[in-house]
Amino acid sequence: MGEFDLITRYFKRPAKRSPLGVGDDCALLAPAPGMQLAVSSDMLVEGRHFLSTVEPSRLGHKALAVNLSDLAACGAKPLAFTLALALPGVDEHWLEGFSRGLFALADEHGCELVGGDTTRGPLNICITVFGEVPAGSALLRSGARAGDDIWVSGTLGDARLALEVFRGTIALPAEVFAEARMRMEQPTPRVALGQALRGIASSAVDVSDGLVGDLGHILGSSNVGATLDVDAAVGTVAAAGTPDLSVEMLRTCALSGGDDYELVFTASSSARAAVEQAGKRSATRVTRIGRIDAEAGLRIVDASGAPVAQRFGSFDHFV
Amino acid sequence: MGEFDLITRYFKRPAKRSPLGVGDDCALLAPAPGMQLAVSSDMLVEGRHFLSTVEPSRLGHKALAVNLSDLAACGAKPLAFTLALALPGVDEHWLEGFSRGLFALADEHGCELVGGDTTRGPLNICITVFGEVPAGSALLRSGARAGDDIWVSGTLGDARLALEVFRGTIALPAEVFAEARMRMEQPTPRVALGQALRGIASSAVDVSDGLVGDLGHILGSSNVGATLDVDAAVGTVAAAGTPDLSVEMLRTCALSGGDDYELVFTASSSARAAVEQAGKRSATRVTRIGRIDAEAGLRIVDASGAPVAQRFGSFDHFV
Numbered sequence: 009m010g011e012f013d014l015i016t017r018y019f020k021r022p023a024k025r026s027p028l029g030v031g032d033d034c035a036l037l038a039p040a041p042g043m044q045l046a047v048s049s050d051m052l053v054e055g056r057h058f059l060s061t062v063e064p065s066r067l068g069h070k071a072l073a074v075n076l077s078d079l080a081a082c083g084a085k086p087l088a089f090t091l092a093l094a095l096p097g098v099d100e101h102w103l104e105g106f107s108r109g110l111f112a113l114a115d116e117h118g119c120e121l122v123g124g125d126t127t128r129g130p131l132n133i134c135i136t137v138f139g140e141v142p143a144g145s146a147l148l149r150s151g152a153r154a155g156d157d158i159w160v161s162g163t164l165g166d167a168r169l170a171l172e173v174f175r176g177t178i179a180l181p182a183e184v185f186a187e188a189r190m191r192m193e194q195p196t197p198r199v200a201l202g203q204a205l206r207g208i209a210s211s212a213v214d215v216s217d218g219l220v221g222d223l224g225h226i227l228g229s230s231n232v233g234a235t236l237d238v239d240a241a242v243g244t245v246a247a248a249g250t251p252d253l254s255v256e257m258l259r260t261c262a263l264s265g266g267d268d269y270e271l272v273f274t275a276s277s278s279a280r281a282a283v284e285q286a287g288k289r290s291a292t293r294v295t296r297i298g299r300i301d302a303e304a305g306l307r308i309v310d311a312s313g314a315p316v317a318q319r320f321g322s323f324d325h326f327v
Numbered sequence: 328m329g330e331f332d333l334i335t336r337y338f339k340r341p342a343k344r345s346p347l348g349v350g351d352d353c354a355l356l357a358p359a360p361g362m363q364l365a366v367s368s369d370m371l372v373e374g375r376h377f378l379s380t381v382e383p384s385r386l387g388h389k390a391l392a393v394n395l396s397d398l399a400a401c402g403a404k405p406l407a408f409t410l411a412l413a414l415p416g417v418d419e420h421w422l423e424g425f426s427r428g429l430f431a432l433a434d435e436h437g438c439e440l441v442g443g444d445t446t447r448g449p450l451n452i453c454i455t456v457f458g459e460v461p462a463g464s465a466l467l468r469s470g471a472r473a474g475d476d477i478w479v480s481g482t483l484g485d486a487r488l489a490l491e492v493f494r495g496t497i498a499l500p501a502e503v504f505a506e507a508r509m510r511m512e513q514p515t516p517r518v519a520l521g522q523a524l525r526g527i528a529s530s531a532v533d534v535s536d537g538l539v540g541d542l543g544h545i546l547g548s549s550n551v552g553a554t555l556d557v558d559a560a561v562g563t564v565a566a567a568g569t570p571d572l573s574v575e576m577l578r579t580c581a582l583s584g585g586d587d588y589e590l591v592f593t594a595s596s597s598a599r600a601a602v603e604q605a606g607k608r609s610a611t612r613v614t615r616i617g618r619i620d621a622e623a624g625l626r627i628v629d630a631s632g633a634p635v636a637q638r639f640g641s642f643d644h645f646v
Contacts, residue, residue, distance in 0.1 A: 053448030129374075
């Protein structure tokens with residue numbers, strides 16, 4: 009099968025809303041009047057972002073999900089995406105599964121594939137996603153103010169717990185592992201919550217490298233500090249009740265786990281009811297885990313307010 | 328050096344025209360009223376799209392050039408791009424050169440880096456480029472009509488001749504090789520010509536896989552055939568006058584060479600003066616090399632109109 013047959017068989021579908029989709033030198037996008045286009049790119053490399061053994065349909069889901077998560081963190085509504093794919097060869101089983109998982113999530117969000125590139129090379133998946141957001145209303149990292157609450161969506165740490173099982177450092181009961189593995193392999197981008205938080209959240213970021221590291225982006229961009237309740241964060245971990253998991257492991261997974269694709273965001277304490285309401289409207293759990301301080305730096309405390317000595321890193325591809 | 332230091336040192340520059348650039352979950356783009364956004368993605372893999380020995384600044388140039396060439400083929404004006412980069416490690420010499428070559432070309436076209444991703448992995452460069460074009464005036468592959476002339480910009484085949492020198496199949500005089508090598512390593516995207524051809528060309532495509540293959544995209548999308556004058560195409564090859572190059576080699580390089588990043592386009596025969604004028608306005612040579620036929624298929628003839636028996640393939644990553 010040649011390059012263009014491959015594209016036609018697995019990836020070419022008629023454009024619905026875009027003026028021009030797959031099959032020309034460029035795709036054409038036309039955001040609605042008054043809308044800005046939000047753009048984000050994420051590249052996934054085998055062995056770093058996914059295990060070589062992952063089921064291809066789950067990988068197709070995840071490749072788009074991590075990009076949709078960036079749109080969610082800006083409060084943007086998904087529109088379209090491009091897919092650039094380096095493949096070691098033509099593996100029809102892989103292509104069928106990957107494209108099925110990819111399009112299932114794309115269809116769920118009305119996000120259409122409009123173009124891309126296919127080449128031979130070490131497996132690499134690069135998606136650029138486009139969303140629209142009313143001019144001036146995107147959620148940014150730079151809007152947190154002293155006194156704001158810090159919130160997180162969904163559950164933290166479960167993806168990392170699943171990874172630790174694959175690494176052999178911990179064991180989980182089968183049904184707990186199955187749920188954690190789904191969080192690692194098929195994360196849920198919080199697209200509806202992101203849009204519901206427009207006008208409510210003062211800042212937002214998605215958690216991909218770990219809560220502490222990604223919250224750090226908000227603190228740096230907003231020029232503020234924070235106090236984080238580690239026990240509140242651990243309370244969101246779905247597997248938190250599992251016997252034999254150490255407090256240290258749970259805290260590490262919740263604060264430094266990575267691969268969560270949850271939103272961490274800030275909002276004025278007067279907006280608590282509005283945040284809860286946004287969570288309900290988008291059927292997404294939201295949990296208050298700390299507050300923004302004027303004083304720089306991140307202070308990690310337990311439920312009683314006592315400082316926690318444990319250190320928490322953040323994922324970095326080059327350190 | 329960590330991932331975010333690397334981004335800050337080599338790739339973060341303040342956004343000029345985009346509402347939001349590098350450093351948030353998404354970049355924000357706002358096309359002017361009445362404009363559509365043209366989008367294209369290209370992925371470059373070491374050993375397939377470039378030799379591992381290429382000078383990093385030339386690679387930075389080429390990575391953006393091949394994307395700008397897609398905008399040119401649509402008649403779009405460059406606005407912005409995202410860069411996703413997988414690197415085997417942090418090589419400051421490489422990063423300095425790569426970013427210098429990349430930004431030199433970007434600045435030449437007023438095209439700003441607004442976001443992207445950096446990860447560790449086998450060297451892979453994926454750029455998604457954004458341009459704007461007045462609604463309804465993008466050059467498409469589907470507009471060629473029987474009787475139209477076929478034109479090509481610049482010079483064909485020289486990049487392939489340089490590759491053949493690297494492969495050891497031919498030799499070229501030093502100064503001829505130097506020029507051909509520049510065509511391979513630092514192609515010139517025909518951005519100004521593309522915009523000048525809006526309203527004049529009936530279809531266009533950029534030549535990346537070879538003239539015959541890429542013209543084939545116009546024929547397929549437009550549901551027409553063509554007659555191509557191989558000698559007119561060879562006449563554009565800068566190195567065509569070099570002694571000892573066989574006619575077969577020159578014809579192969581001109582028609583199947585690949586990596587040309589020229590525009591092949593069609594226009595009504597009544598628009599010949601307008602095409603010549605567009606070439607002059609954009610300081611780009613344009614050469615008439617054939618005509619579109621109602622009859623399907625591609626007929627390759629020599630300057631006398633006699634059919635040419637030689638077969639011409641097209642680059643395909645998977646065949």
